Amino acid sequence: MLFAIKFSSIKAWARNLKRDSVALYLASRDPRVPWHAKAVAVAVAAYALSPIDLIPDFIPVIGYLDDLILLPLGIWLALALVPDEVMEECRTKASALLQRPSSRGGMIAIIVLWFAGALALAWAAFRYLPR
Template identity: 50%
Template sequence: MKAWAKKLKQQILILYLAYKDERVPGYAKLFTACVVAYALSPIDLIPDFIPVLGYLDDVIIVPLGILIALKMIPREVIAQCEIKAKELMKKGKPKNWVAGSLFILIWVVVLLGVILNFPFGMGFAWPV
């Protein structure tokens, strides 16, 4: 399990580095940026406290996104980024606080929508 997690981290760093390479096509850069931002985000789209679904992104969505992104990037770019990623692995994983802030904002909007609209469907009206 630890080896799988380490390989996943390395692949995320490879994508992070490949995103910056001008040889990567625009559509691949866009997809790669989304995968890296989501993977490095301190906040998950599906919070881990939700039973079963909470870990779905960690086990299925992120690895699938990495796999698709790696297939979009030219092989020579990946080979060069693998070398750089090994060096970065020694320093630690970068955090994407912009993406994390975006996910926090999404959850706040969803929760506010639920809180403000939930009672109305049950025949309850907020006092004015």
């Protein structure tokens, strides 16, 4: 029971972190946000997407700690720098964007296309590469 409560609170935290990440993207494009808040948001996004980490990810356990600590702290700092009324608007927009309907049919079509592409690539490799 205790595990279920903690797991649900971790899921809620992760969901809010995802929403706030999208909201920060929206806020960084808003003219009412100061330039330094935009700079922090861009720096956090660049660090998250960069292949270069403070501690390389191939180091077991420790490699992911910088991502688990620095990214939430950077998001928190950027959120603190954005004006509250702008952040509320952006959170509302982000929640609406994240609740788009998903299609099982679309997912199946994408999987079939990837599978067909992999088969075509394998066929071409066996057919045209010298043995």
